[in-house]
Every structure is written in C-alpha cells, then in structure tokens.
Amino acid sequence: MPRPRVHDLDRLLDVAERLVADGGPERFTVRSLAVASGVSNGAIYHAFGSLPVMLGRVWSRAAGDFLDLQTELVDAVWSDGPESGVRAVVAAASAPAVFADRRPEAARLLMGVRREQLLGPEVPQESAEALFALDKRVLALLTRLARGMWGRADGPSVEVVTLCVVDLPTAVFRRELTGPAVDGRPRVGADSRERLAAAVRAVLALPLPPPHAGRTAASGKE
Template structure:
C-alpha cells in the first residue's frame, strides 16, 4: 500500500512563487524553498523532479491564472449589454486593466510575471510537457488578441493584432511596471505597491485613444469609439 502524501504540491508552488517574486529565480534554492514551504528537500524532488521544472511550473501556473482572469474580464465586458462598438472597446480596456486586477488577487504572481523574464525560468531544456503547456498558453493569448481585433475592426491580420498587443501588453507593462516591481518589505513579496486609480484611468484613456485609429493595411470596419467612463 502506498504511503500517504504528507504535503501539497500547490503549497510548495505558492512558496516558490513568493521566493521568485521576492529575490528572482537565482535566489531560490531547494534548501530555502523547503524551509519556506515546511517540507523536506526530498519532497520537492519527489513532486517536481528538479528545481528548474518546479520554477517552470510556477511561472506557467501564474501565467495561466492571469490569462483566465483576463479572458473572463474580456467576456464580461463584451457581454455587458451596451452597443456592440462600445462593448468591443470596453473589452480591450478590460484586457488592459487585467494586470491591476490580478495584482490585487495574486500579488506575488503579478510581481513575478512583471519582473522575471520567462526565458530565465523556461529555458531550452524545458521538458516536453511544459513546452507543450507553454505553446498552448501562447496560442490562447494569440486567440484572445485576434478576438479583440475582430471585435473592433472585423479583421485579425498582423497589423490589427499589433495594435491590440500595444493596448493590452505594451501599454499596461509601461503603466504598471513601476508599482509591480517596486522594492518590497521582507515579507516575501506578499504585497505590491497598489496601482492607483489615476494610473488605471490614464491607461484606459490611452487605450481608448489608440483604438480610434484603424490598423494600417486593408480596411475593415470603422474604428469603434467610446468615451472614458467615470
């Protein structure tokens, strides 16, 4: 009869997430992680095989949870019941604001995703299953970008997707990087500097302005317009 497992891999990943967010991947060791998670070194190796695999799973879990939240926000904005053009813009705004919402719910994960380049955790030696999971995540993100572009302009070519990427990746990264990567206390990155309402509203205004200009190239629908909400 197999011995019962006395630890929760999710709790080990939670501890690793906090450590990566606080000190970066180079600051995480098996010994330090075992102490933080309250398990033995052997339990970590038994559950994950190696530290690189564990850190890869931690990053993929956080990125997947963020994308879940972002997709939900987009769906709720698109189904808000307003005029189609306005709802399409609202969906892009919701996608852009998602990092701020995620930071309130999962501060360590948000900090890790913003501050740690994924190539540092997901290198060329990534196991096949994690590589497949990463590819699936990239496809989900691309599908979301294309869906937003079609909602606005009835097209999802490279130029249209590039504009959406500017709105939901580049601008939020520029707006939110400072608070999400600011120095934290010795609590292990369990908190981040709150993203203030003014910053979020200015990002919204920027996104709404960007989508009024149609993508270059072939014509689609006229750009949707919507005023900034109070």
C-alpha cells in the first residue's frame, strides 16, 4: 500500500486535530478519522504506524506551530529599550488569542485538551523525543523573557513569567477558546485581550522575589 504524500499527511493531521478538538481524545478513533477524511484505515496505519504515534504528531505539530508564533510575536517587539521586556511578555501572553485567529482547531486543541489526556501514560519513543524538544523550547523562551525583564533567569523570575504567559492566558482565554465557536472558529474578544494585557503588566510591576540561595541574579545558575 503506497504511503500518503506529505500534503495528504498534513490534511490527515488537520482532520485529526479538528476531531480531537470537537469531541475530545476519548471519542477519537482511526475509524472516525477514516470516515471524516476519506482515507482508508489501512492507509492511516501505514502512514503513522499506530494511533498513539499519530496523536503524538497531532499534538507536537500544534504545539510547535504555537511556539513558532509565540516566538515571532516576541521577536517583533524585542529591543533594548526599558519597556522591551514588558512588551515581550505581553506579546507572549497574547499568543493563544492570535493563534486562535490563525489556527482555530489547533488553538482549541491546545487549550481544551491536556497533553497527558491526549497521549496517555505510555508515549511512543518518537513522540517522547518530540515532546522533550518542545519542552526545551518552552523553557528557553521563558528564560529569555525573564532575562529580558530582570537580567536573571532563576526559579522565582521564571515562575513569574510562567504565571504571565501560561497561567493567566489560560484563565482569561479558556472559556472563549473552548466554548461554542462562531462559524467554526473560536473568538477571543478585544475586551479579554485588553484585560489580559493589563493583568500581565500588573504582575510585572510587582517587586520580584529574591533569587534562590546559591543562584546569581545575572546568570540564574548555581
């Protein structure tokens, strides 16, 4: 059986992404993907090998594209000015709303489905390596933002950045990104975006906790 072409694989992943975002991972099967995509069960298994591998690809692609956009938004406002760090953190925090404009199904998937819920306890090696690489990218971005804000990237500073770019956007945007869609697309309103930016700026205006003992403020290393 011939392996589907690259653009066919992307289309399969698009359909899988939508099905998981709509019905959750517990209702997703190879059969449901075959019916929705018009691709046979055999061709799907030939392309991905197993359902866990395919779900790993779905998640890794969505998360990787989101990180690409988040980095793009940070780069667009990054400079040496005193407000650069704040602008960069606000830009990173806004990424889920911007991502929803560009990739609605992927945004709904990332906001509405936990990675562990989708992939389960036994992650295939191929998926585990991809996820590890994504985790390293996330940490690198958090560290970069912390250094841009305070010239340090120790535990307390990275935790504050994480609050701003992970916890607050999840709390503010989740309802709109996981609720009923308009014309099949989730919409994050201007009011929510403005309130998130205000909340992030308020958090960043507070004094930063001191570095952990044994860490240097400049390097964040032991």
